[in-house]
Amino acid sequence: MQQKIVLIGGPGTGKTSVLNELIKRNYFCMPEVSREVTLKAKEKGIDQLFLTEPLLFSKLLLEGREQQFITADNSKNKLVFFDRGIPDVHAYLDFFKTEYPATFIEKSKKYKYNKIFHFSPWEEIHTTDNERYETFEESIIIDKFLIDAYLKVGYSIINVPFGTIEERTNFIINSLSCDL
Template sequence: MSVPVRAAITGGPGTGKSTLLDALARRGVATEPEVARAILREAGGMALRADDPAGFARAMFDAELAAWRAAEGRSGPTVFDRGFPDIVGFLRLEGLTVPEDIDRACRELRYDGPVFRAPPWQAIYRPDEERIQDWEAALASDAAVMAAWRDYGYEPVDLPLVSAAERVDFVLERLA
């Protein structure tokens, strides 16, 4: 069995993805942070998300493509906080058409490692400055991104609802 080059952690907002990625990075795993959150933190990012969801999706795609390229040539696995199908899930949730280049990226730029799903977990869900969805919207987001990943042929593996340290162990076992 070959060692995966690109793995992903997906799921709705507030499910512990970023916490898990930070913990994996502290254990020496190469990671790529969530591009949407970085865009939202930029000047005008929240307005872009609110006023131009298609433009926000385009910005996410461009940043995700840059992250994908940054992982090329790394010797071990890279774990991404979300991936191209998450953008499709966002577009569908917004009632927007998926551009052909984003669809093509989902079909051609494949994650070869496990795709982990951080399932909705109300006990840890907390809105913040970038995470503005209420619990019901978070559930809808999870459903949309899961449908997109499955539509592109992935079968995400649910992370257990355990501590971040235990989730790290779970992921590392599957990356070995």
């Protein structure tokens, strides 16, 4: 049976670095969709789509994450890792106090992942760039909304300890080995 594994946490917590390590180890991984959506918007002259049109941005994210889930389902891979999952979309909308249609929660309940690994805010590794503009303090607050969103739709969350990229990746793989 296929295992769908999601890496969650606020911005700049090391999720993508661990996902890249998983890719190096030949695991099937789904990258973060928001950077792609942000870059496409910039090509159209919109600097921060999430800040200017949060509902449109989130709708595009939801579609992208739903497509990733379907792609994973259609693959023959026993393990599929996701850099963020569908509940992240409404967690961010909650953070920004933006109303959204019930379909956001419905899709979070429809497309179920097997395990959720959480990366806590970590000031020593937090950075900003053109697509990640949140401060460390905002990352801490967003993190709380993310945890809440996943718990509300019925997930248990496994906390990934601080450490090197290799140590964090090994923790995840070792946590899953008993399920394979």
